[in-house]
Amino acid sequence: MTVPHRLLLVNGPNLNLLGTREPGIYGSQTLADVVQLVTDAAAAHGFDVRAVQSNHEGVLLDAIHDARTDCAGIVINPAGLTHTSVVLRDALSAVALPVAEVHISDVREREPFRHHSYVADVAVVHVIGEGVPGYVTAVGRLIDVITGQSEG
Numbered sequence: 001m002t003v004p005h006r007l008l009l010v011n012g013p014n015l016n017l018l019g020t021r022e023p024g025i026y027g028s029q030t031l032a033d034v035v036q037l038v039t040d041a042a043a044a045h046g047f048d049v050r051a052v053q054s055n056h057e058g059v060l061l062d063a064i065h066d067a068r069t070d071c072a073g074i075v076i077n078p079a080g081l082t083h084t085s086v087v088l089r090d091a092l093s094a095v096a097l098p099v100a101e102v103h104i105s106d107v108r109e110r111e112p113f114r115h116h117s118y119v120a121d122v123a124v125v126h127v128i129g130e131g132v133p134g135y136v137t138a139v140g141r142l143i144d145v146i147t148g149q150s151e152g
């Protein structure tokens, strides 16, 4: 079976406010900037991108389920759901696509409740605390995994 040359980009709750939300932590780039950067990075490897952001967990779960049929991997910043959501983790595990987990801020250096990720061990790539450019790093590393150039 041929691998689809498409990635799903998932951004979780509150990331629609990027650019104005706590810029000292998350910077001044917007969600539209993130989507453009990821789209350009993926295109450089011959992949296209379907992007979803929602403040509603079920919308994110449906998008992850839908990726089964036409995506080769998932780049996800689960935002606060990282630290709370078994169902999001279960969805990622269920679709069995390679996953890259991204956090703009360095969650390891922030409040203790941000130190645990339910997603971490279902992801093969982790890019944490590199700011918005971390999404681009994640795309490159995930595509290396998809194309068999890396084990993750």
Ligand code: DQA
Pocket (backbone or CB within 6 Å): 013, 014, 015, 077, 078, 079, 080, 081, 082, 102, 103, 104, 105, 106, 107, 114
């Ligand atoms: C975040 C870190 C999370 O702890 C937080 O809830 C977010 C964004 C990040 O990108 O740094 O919403 O995932």
